[in-house]
Amino acid sequence: MAVPANNNGKNLQADERTAKEKAIDEWLPITSSRNAKWWYSAFHNVTAMVGAGVLSLPYAMSELGWGPGIAVLILSWIITLYTLWQMVEMHEMVPGKRFDRYHELGQHAFGEKLGLWIVVPQQLVVEVGVNIVYMVTGGKSLKKFHDVICDEKCKDIKLTYFIMIFASVHFVLSQLPDFNSISGVSLAAAVMSLSYSTIAWGASVEKGKVANVDYHVRATTTPGKVLGFFSALGDVAFAYAGHNVVLEIQATIPSTPEKPSKKPMWKGVIVAYIVVALCYFPVSLVGYWAFGNSVEDNILISLNKPKWLIALANMMVVIHVIGSYQIYAMPVFDMMETVLVKKLRFPPGIMLRLIARSLYVAFTMFVGITFPFFGGLLGFFGGFAFAPTTYFLPCIMWLAIYKPKRFGLSWFANWGGARSAPEKTTSVDDWLPINASRNAKWWYSAFHNVTAMVGAGVLGLPYAMSELGWGPGVAVLVVSWVITLYTLWQMVEMHEAVPGKRFDRYHELGQHAFGEKLGLWIVVPQQLIVEVGLNIVYMVTGGTSLRKFHDVICDGRNCKDIKLTYFIMIFASVHFVLAQLPNFNSISGVSLAAAVMSLSYSTIAWGASVDKGKLPNVDYSLRATTTPGKVFGFFGALGTVAFAYAGHNVVLEIQATIPSTPEKPSKKPMWKGVVVAYIVVAVCYFPVSLVGYWAFGNAVDDDILVTLNRPKWLIALANMMVVVHVIGSYQIYAMPVFDMMETVLVKKLRFRPGLTLRLVARTIYVAFTMFVAITFPFFDGLLSFFGGFAFAPTTYYLPCIMWLAIKKPRRFSLSWFINWICIVIGVLLMVLSPIGGLRNIILKAKTYKFYQ
Template identity: 75%
Template sequence: MVSDGTMSTQSQNPPYGGVDKTEVDKRSEKEKAIDAWLPITSSRNAKWWYSAFHNVTAMVGAGVLSLPYAMSELGWGPGVAVLVISWVVTLYTLWQMVEMHEMVPGKRFDRYHELGQHAFGEKLGLYIVVPQQLVVEVGVFIMIFASVHFVLSHLPNFNSISGVSLAAAVMSLSYSTIAWTASLDKGVQPDVEYGYKAKSTVGTVFNFFSALGDVAFAYAGHNVVLEIQATIPSTPEKPSKGPMWKGVIVAYIVVALCYFPVALIGYWVYGNGVDDNILVTLEKPTWLIAMANMFVVVHVIGSYQIYAMPVFDMMETVLVKKLNFPPGFMLRFITRNLYVAFTMFIGICFPFFSGLLGFFGGFAFAPTTYFLPCIMWLSIYKPKRWSLSWITNWICIVLGVALMIVSPIGGLRSIIVQAKTYKFFS
């Protein structure tokens, strides 16, 4: 393993039917120096457990607390099915991305858009991936904590935020555990009802679509997977996919331990009377709920950094490689502070930003998480028609496209309803 992260190609089996697609590193010393400065490619010494807690931090967000509410809008049968199918499908597509990270001997696809460019072409790959990725990464965790992020955002790369990410991962498991154990302790409420809350068919359908969007949001962690894997060292004998996949499995076990108990127990105890945040419904004991909310705050701080790092990398790459700004402290200081200020401004200005996120996010979460990896897989590996791989990928694509179409509808309805009483800077 050399310092710039490229791999020797000895003893590497070509994945394209025996055709060796080895790419020789032809970068200049200046280009190597830039890559050694950029946040995604500057450090390649991460361990497998970094993958575990980075992925937990990226995926298990405060959205888990809305899963009982999503269950109330989906119902028992559809709700359980959507949760389980989403867990299986997103684990499968995440495995595909881990595998594709080093599909070309001698090259690592360190960023989601680089994989997109390999699959769809230089320009089309950028147009397909980058807008969707930015919607997710810029919008996932906005507001409130800007003062903290003005400091944390200057940590240079993924490995430098590993401590923050670990704390965030522990927090997500902690507040999820508090949510379902406190619900279980209260027991099924005497007036519990499991029917749909909406009085009309139209309302029920809109709520159903909105709930699908909530679940899709909960499983949206793929946008930073390749960037996380890029921090793991790799050799032909020990490619990065080994430790990365080990970390992913641990992460998905934690995801299951967080999502399923919270969603199922929360809905079982409160039925359709549950709030869109289970902690609000619980109310007491006050000290325990306050502790859970504090854990949420710590987690959101960590997850903001995880999602911001690829955005920092995009901005700094353009400024240094395209616009020829010299890499250094001042460039990073200015660009990252402007980004934090921008996200804070958006959060303050638009009180219905969650609705906007639900609307636009439907076009981003579903593709990048549920089916874009499948399209890349089909495009690159070209499995035989009607083979198990071909069928599996097309099933994921159909489900993902359906989700992409219907999930923004709930967000759009939320925007329309909230915009009626909207006041700027409210």
């Protein structure tokens, strides 16, 4: 009996080892998540490819000349698209196996050891090299942003410090575990790359040809011409990159024998390469046409006006290289963590990840500070590292693996077979935004809730304090924080109040509490008022903050005055694109960026107030001097506070994205995220409210950034942070509206679900909110009016009423009393606060001209 026992013991040990290895693979960044869609591939590839190198392409053209320059650009585009197609095809060339990493494909082509030594050094040179270059690029662009705004009026700050500021973002973002978790950051980066590329060539067209433009090759000596030509090839090679992460990106897409990952991956690659062409060719050709061989190695330097546009473009570069850094860092993190866990036997966990990734970011920062040779680094890394992994290594592996007939038509046949038809939607519910994805983690709940709650309303809290006074102001803030946290906990608990059923939408919970028809009529109108109202307010906020950014930069520079209408339209243009993202998980990166921005500009607001100190003869009496003014001001301030404590309207929809089982219900990770979010809310709201009022008293403006009018560059940066934040907030509140619209269109009106329906419906919605915002831009009045009239019911007391209806606590028990107290406070808030907001709207409407 001993032998079988030993055999069983060995088998059990083998099974345990296999399970452990599987758990490690599920923890590693590349293989941890396989639920990406084809559009993830699109914007990941755009982010990986369209880097700040696009701004150096006109300079490369000046070293190549018209003929060779155009030929090199076009040939590079075609060759790299072909080699990218090869990589996509080879990802699953062995049935039942996926080559999730570049080096795994190399090992299959060249052998276990040789493949590793051929691929890994080149891949590391590329990825670490790019991260170092992006550290320099991010720091330089931040410095340019600062210098353009200050225009020699501010203290000169070393590049070193700007690189450190840029690196500080990555100490945080590097803790995101995998590619899917940085999808929103990557999307934002892709949008920025297209935006600053458009600014570069558009401003060149506007400026026109410089006088006596010269199209001769830049260098005058033969050695100079030759070396310049070689360097320009490196610049182009740097621009056409992305192959180093393509297999890792494809690894995040699900795959079955019937639906292999190469189809959605290739679809995304095609879209990405169209965007690449739209960025590269206009910038290269128009930039060279405008400036000839006098163009700088960064075309934004040649375009030194309008100042505000160049400052904006540089900030876009910063946001883009933040995303690009993360895309290229993820495979490096995967290699590091693989070695640490599988070779050095460190236990996988958050501490290992925190230390390893922080050390890597610190290393790239240190090298970036030590060797900030931007143009040289582009040429050096572009030629030395990108050319092998991008231009010819995929071809060598293709020849080694497929062994096509010599001089055959393999290239043409495979190109034709690579196209794929769109996949059919198997279920309407799986297509709808709220139900489409249930793989979110608890931290998604955290930053979604921060984004939903900490809006631009935080900047109006010191003004609300000036209408409430110290005692009532602090009391209202604290009581609101406690009540809304309690009602949010109720919502989280009621999400799965019925075993086996999830109330994924606010109105579904309402229908369970009040009945099918009555629940719909009670909840949906209020929810729509909140969400559509908020989207309108955020349109105004985004446009207003963009205008403030413009005005701060242009201060004293004789810039042309631009109507608020146009800034709202600029802000809306972002949403025409972002609105096409299908569900909450697809906007997680946008939401994370928004949450970070909200914490950042809140810190700027109270930090700058502390730095400025108390005003002389600061006055803490109520702002208004007449009794009616005090009363109406008090009511308006209640609405502002109600607006600040929101987020309940999307909490069930956010919780719907978290997986749930009887053993691990979704309420546990959701509540964990809510607690973190509410700590962030407290860290934002209380310092801004109290410090802002302490510093300025009743002289504070309705937006504290207006009161803080210096330093100019910091206020401009804070306003741009507000813009980024309300972009995310708009999307968070729009998603449930999209869900309602698409449910009605598909289930009631029998439209066929698909991309066209989504494109038309969501575009019309964004246009509607833009139009209303342009027509009625009463910012602070809208805050108070919607804050009281709409947020109070859905945030303060409707959850309590549903709790009483569903849970039925014993009469006069503690739970019963708490809920009724919240209901009374919420009703009073609903009745009183819109009065002040409406008065503000009426006062401002007297002098307002439509579309001024």
